[in-house]
Amino acid sequence: MQLIQQDEKFQRRAFLKRIIRFFFLSISFIFLILGIKILKPKNPRKREYKFFQIPEDKILRNGVRKVDINIGGEKYLRIYVISKEDTLIALSPICTHLGCFVNFDRNDNEFVCPCHSGRYDTEGKVISGPPKEPLQRLPVKIENNKIYVGLAL
C-alpha cells in the first residue's frame, strides 16, 4: 500500500517537473522570438518618402542640374536631377563610399567624389574608385504637370 502511494507521489512529481520544464521552455521560446524581432535589421529599401515639388525652371531638357529643395523653413537638401530624352532621374549627392558630397564634372559628364576620387556616371552607377554601390536614386513622380521628388527624411 505504501509502495503504491510512493509511486503516485513520484508520478505527480514527474508530471509537475514536466509542466515546469514546458513552462520555462515556452517562456524561453517567446523571449527568443522577441529578441530576433528586436535585433533583426529593418529593410533599408522599405523607406517612407516625403515628396517635394521641383520648380520646372530647375530642370534642363537634357543634362544634369543641381537642385536645392526647401524642406521647410531655412532647411534645404541638395539633389541632382538628370534629364535625358524622356526620362528624369533624381540622385542623392552622397557618395556611397564614406558619405562625402559628390560634384558633377561637366567636362567628363560624370559625378566625382572629392574625398577618394570615386566616379559615377549620370545614372549613378559606379565607374571607378572605392565606392561599391551606386548613388541612391530618389523616387520621382509627375502629377498635374508638376514634378515631385521623394526624400527620406
Ligand code: FES
Ligand atoms: S567618400 Fe567618396 S570615394 Fe570615398
